[in-house]
Amino acid sequence: MRLEFQTKAKNLLILQDKLKSARVLPLVITSLDELEDKTQEVLEKIKILDSKRFIIRSSSKSEDSTKNSNAGAFLSLANISNDKEELLKALKEVGNSMPSTKDEILIQPMLEDIKICGVAFSVDKDNFAPYYCLSYDKSGSNSSITDGSSNNAYVYFHYRDYLEFKDHHNQQIITMIKELEKLFDCNLLDVEFAFATYKGKSELFCLQVRPLVMQNKINLFKALPKESLERFYKRFISLQEKRPRILGDKALFGVMPDWNPAEIIGLKPKRLALSLYKEIITDNIWAYQRNNYGYRDLRSHPLIHSFLGIPYVDVRLSFNSFIPKKLDEKIAKKLINFYLDKLDKNHELHDKVEFDIVFSCYDFNTPHKLKTLLKEGFNENEIKRLEFSLLELTNDIIDSKKGLYLKDIEKSKKLKQSYEDIISSDFSLIDKIYWFLEECKRYGTLPFAGVARAGFVAMQMLNSLVEINFFTKEEKNAFLNSLETVSKSLSFKINSLNEDNKQEFLETFGHLRAGTYNILSPRYDENFKAYFDIKNHRQEENLKSDFILNDDKKEKLQVILKEHGLNINTDEFFSFLKNAIEGRELVKFDFTKLLSKSISMIEELGKYYKIDKEDMAHLDIKSILNLYSSLYSQNPREQFLEEIKRHKKEYELTLALKLPSLLNKADQIFAFSSSSVIPNFITQKRINAKTAKENDTDLEGKIILIYAADPGYDYLFTKNIAGFITCYGGANSHMAIRASELAMPAVIGVGEVAFAEYLKASRLIIDCESEQIICL
Known part of the structure; x- marks a missing residue:
């Protein structure tokens, strides 16, 4: 009964x-x-x-x-x-x-x-x-x-x-x-x-x-058939097999390592955002440029796998891509298996692999850090050979005259002319989208992948100066604050916004979106009021400060550089730091202009075919790009609608799917315990404030909850917020860096479970010193 x-x-x-x-x-x-x-x-x-x-x-x-x-x-x-x-x-x-x-x-x-x-x-x-x-x-x-x-x-x-x-x-x-x-x-x-x-x-x-309360909720009870998970299970097993040029005895997959899809496009992106990210970076570009910078050749290997719609980084592949190409194969294999085992035992490091697991470049503390390998079965000779291969690779990257990053920065300067040429052409919409993305890859994401690597090396070397007690944290921050980055310029311009300079601001920054790859996220120039309220904005002083290294420090650093075998002098070293860190932001900013315009044109293409952008978000970019060189008997509209319908159905499955942040065993596809998450706390401050979501109108004095640490959220810093929390994002994510620059308390990458709880709270305490978040 x-x-x-x-x-x-x-x-x-x-x-x-x-x-x-x-x-x-x-x-x-x-x-x-x-x-x-x-x-x-x-x-x-x-x-x-x-x-x-x-x-x-x-x-x-x-x-x-x-x-x-x-x-x-x-x-x-x-x-x-x-x-x-x-x-x-x-x-x-x-x-x-x-x-x-x-x-x-x-x-x-x-x-x-x-x-x-x-x-x-x-x-x-x-x-x-x-x-x-x-x-x-x-x-x-x-x-x-x-x-x-x-x-x-x-x-x-x-x-x-x-x-x-x-x-x-x-x-x-x-x-x-x-x-x-x-x-x-x-x-x-x-x-x-x-x-x-x-x-x-x-x-x-x-x-x-x-x-359970059922009203006003989507019902995905029947959206995830067991057959789909069984196919996924078999695919995961097959991916454990060795691939050409890939070392390592097991395959792990994570949503945060390396190019970090969870932060950039979200854990469950719609098809257009996912396919765009793969097309312009993670299918080919990433490996091509990493090889150019002295690492193993992994071309033809896509970095990201879409597991029933959720993007996962092939971590074994990523670890291979951080091995210097000149390192002995036996040592390389041993090293990769060490990396894999360490991550397998410490899942909380999945968003910090380049900081806490991988040795991807040489810095001033590398000889000391490499000694930890003695406890992991490596001998002195193997460690020395790894050290020298990292040193040689790093010297090639930081070279003041031949450094590839300098050529990449120069190469990216062609983006502006490419943009103007395509805009002014008589190309059809499809042709313009095709060439925007092709030029975006050639002069944007390809050089960006290189400059981003140089930027990481720069930050690693700068941090190591603190580790060896050459710099204090304050001195490091003073140097960073002396840089002229795009983010700093954007923040200054936002804080100075008024009706007189609004148009000038939009001409420079109007292409930015809170979700860089998301067609459903409007550009700054498409929905200005959603991002900015300029009524109370006033001219503010630029926060740039001068950084001066005294002669004594210069001489000491010159000795340190020579002792470590780094082939640049002190002035060249600081020039590298400045050019690489500033260049990383600049090239990214420039290529997103072409990407953003192509997304706007995809929306325009949808209007032409009477398909709204909510549906275009479910279209794979390859279906559009294929029309450039292939003419089919079927009308593109019908072709798009059929694909959109299919992808919408698949997206329901994606929404229903639950997987761990780090996938290391096949049976996790059916049952798993969520991995522990170690968030990144910014500053040492403590705040007690009401909460707000990013789309709320009243943000002043509140702790803002956002899903990703995406650069497009810079506008939040103009709202006089108390602080913010992100669901996804690592220690080196954009918003982590910006919060650090502005001394704003923030917590980056709290994970899905905790974030869901914070969304329910009307008020929170963030105690950065004790690394604690308290719901009130």
Whole structure:
């Protein structure tokens, strides 16, 4: 017989003699009315529970419906003693927190020795994707998951049709949920549970069950067929096999390493954004230019794999691409396996591989850092050969006359003329899109990939001067603040915006978007008011400062450069740092102008074919580019619409899919625990402020929550915000750097689970010094 959902208390009451896979604690149900009329009878009922401590919870009729849960709206009090006065006081407090004196008050014994306590959903609570979603901790708290106070939450996702389990506790919880689904004939459940001791016996307890709120949510319950995951499983297994010119015994895949798709295009990008990113950078360009800069030749290998729509970096391939081409093959293989093993054992490093795992260039602290390899099975000779190969590669990069990055910066200067030539041509829209992207690759992303590598080497060398105590952090920051970067110029121009200079500003910066590859994200010049409010902007002084190195320091650095075998003098060294760091931003800024214009023209092409941009976002860029050299019998509009329809269906699958940030085992495709995430805290400040989302109109004085650390979010710095938090992004991401420059408290890359919680909070404390975020 199917059970009907009632109140929290009555749901537990009817389960007491029916639920077999878990236990429901004995309970008493009362109300303020009953307590008023029959105080002694209520106390006698509670006495029969035979407990020294109680938990007293609300059970209002306005809670736990499919339309509105009101979860946490009313009072619950734990650890109440059986003292009459304390008990009556607690009962009245809980009763008075609810709207009606007839609302139920639920009393149960307090569990002892709580081993695990948490919440489980029978589907994803936001889109009903077919996963059992478990969240719990092992601190002994009975509320840390529900109130968000847990510092070590364990999160587990299990595809509903997958029958294998590695953890006995997870299996017990899911067995209980399945039984509850049958009893209530409902597969959209929210269940609170605990593994604890009662009357000397340790077992699983069902603490609450209610239906999930369903209104105004997308329903993806049937969007993820098992066959798709099985095909993915087979593909993952096949990708473990060796590929031409690739060293390393296993393949790992991550959403953050190297070119960092999660930050740049998002974890679940639509087809156009993903295909654009692959087309202009990660399919070919990345490997071509890395090889030019002295690393292994990995051309023909795409860096990013789209796993059912989620972009993953081939980490083994990435590690290969950081090996100097002249390093002995045996040492190279040993090194790559060391990198892979280290990441496999330390998943939290997946967004910091170039800082904490890989040796990709030589810096002033490299000899010291390489000594750690002695504990990892490397001998002195192998380490010396690695050191010399990194030194030779780095010398080639930083050469003051022959450095490739200088040629790449020069090459990128052709972008402006290419842009003007295409704009003024009589080309068709399709032809213009084709040539914008071709020129973007040739004179934009190709040189950018090189200058970005030089920029990383520059920052690595600058940071190492702090590590060896040549510079203080303040001196390093003073040097960075002396640079004339595009970001700094943009910030200055934004802070000086007024009606008189608005047009001039848009001529220079109007092509920027908050989502660089996203057709649905408007350019600055397409929706100025969404980004800027110029009413209160005033002319501000440029924050650029001079950096002067005294003669004594110059001489000391000259000695250090010579001792390390770096073939440049002090002046040339600082010239390299300046040119590489400034050049990286400038080339990126310049190539995004062509990219942004091509995206606008794709929107225009959609209008020509009467297809709105929301649909064009699901089109693969290759379908447009193919029209440049191929004429088909089918009208392009029909061809586009067929593809869009198919990709929209696939995107539903992508939205439903859950995968870990680092994929290292095939069975994670069906079930996994979320990887621990170590966010990057900027500054040492502490702030307490209300929260806002990026699209909110009132941002002043608030902590802003944004998904990515994308450069297009620079406009936030003009809103007088208190700070910000990003879901994705690493220590070297754009917004991390900008926050550091501006001494603005920020937390970069908190991860999906934590970010979802912060979105719910109306106020947060960010304590950067203790690296803590507190929901208020």
